[in-house]
Amino acid sequence: MAYIIRPMRLEDISQVVQIERESFPAPWSATNFRYELLFNRTARYFVACVPLPENAAKGGSRLDALISRVQRLFSKSEEQAIDNQWVVGYAGLWFMSDEAHLTTIAVRETYQRLGLGALLLISAIELARERNAQFITLEVRLANVAAQALYTKYGFTEIGIRRGYYYDTGEDALLMTTEKITSASFEGQFQRLKQAHAERWGRQNP
Numbered sequence: 001m002a003y004i005i006r007p008m009r010l011e012d013i014s015q016v017v018q019i020e021r022e023s024f025p026a027p028w029s030a031t032n033f034r035y036e037l038l039f040n041r042t043a044r045y046f047v048a049c050v051p052l053p054e055n056a057a058k059g060g061s062r063l064d065a066l067i068s069r070v071q072r073l074f075s076k077s078e079e080q081a082i083d084n085q086w087v088v089g090y091a092g093l094w095f096m097s098d099e100a101h102l103t104t105i106a107v108r109e110t111y112q113r114l115g116l117g118a119l120l121l122i123s124a125i126e127l128a129r130e131r132n133a134q135f136i137t138l139e140v141r142l143a144n145v146a147a148q149a150l151y152t153k154y155g156f157t158e159i160g161i162r163r164g165y166y167y168d169t170g171e172d173a174l175l176m177t178t179e180k181i182t183s184a185s186f187e188g189q190f191q192r193l194k195q196a197h198a199e200r201w202g203r204q205n206p
């Protein structure tokens with residue numbers, strides 16, 4: 001499957017919030033994402049999309065499909081392109097001094113275990129390198145073994161625990177970080193993982 005990775009736009013937020021709700025016990029709202037896109041100058045968010053079949057209308061009815069087609073007839077071409085893309089995952093980073101902090105990463109349940117989480121993480125690491133970050137940090141729930149396995153595979157290691165970090169359940173967070181992403185060892189390992197990902201899942205655009 002070919003995925004498009006591109007910056008998140010305001011028009012994506014309703015789909016992103018759907019994924020957010022199926023992914024997290026305390027999901028961010030549309031307002032949170034709007035704030036991040038419009039006002040948080042340290043933040044960069046991006047989405048992974050697939051082309052939406054003409055009659056799918058994002059899970060809606062035939063009437064929805066018809067309405068969306070009529071709307072598209074009157075919309076600008078860029079909006080039309082967005083309207084035809086089905087968001088299947090997203091991720092975001094905050095840039096602070098020499099650190100990039102992975103704030104979120106999620107993949108639609110029906111698209112999980114297809115290499116997409118890894119593709120989003122590869123894209124996040126590429127973006128951090130472009131922005132001259134030296135390290136990438138993140139927090140992850142202690143019970144979230146799937147995400148921890150993903151991070152470990154891509155060179156993150158545990159450096160501490162934040163007790164009671166998640167206000168919804170009181171769960172602890174594992175704090176993880178990369179080594180210097182500009183180091184020869186990280187770079188070598190990252191290129192090998194990228195290559196292996198491309199061979200297994202096909203070459204994508206990040």
Ligand SMILES: CC(C)(COP(=O)(O)OP(=O)(O)OC[C@H]1O[C@@H](n2cnc3c(N)ncnc32)[C@H](O)[C@@H]1OP(=O)(O)O)[C@@H](O)C(=O)NCCC(=O)NCCS
Nearest residue numbers: 023105106107112113114115116117118140146147149150
């Ligand atoms: C974590 C998440 C983003 C992974 O996305 P994904 O598209 O399923 O991951 P991939 O298919 O790219 O898998 C990449 C690697 O992640 C790890 N992994 C992913 N899902 C896993 C699972 N259910 N169990 C164990 N390891 C898993 C594996 O190491 C895998 O490599 P492998 O295929 O060689 O075994 C996805 O499970 C998700 O969206 N979860 C809900 C949101 C979330 O918890 N986000 C993290 C917040 S800290």
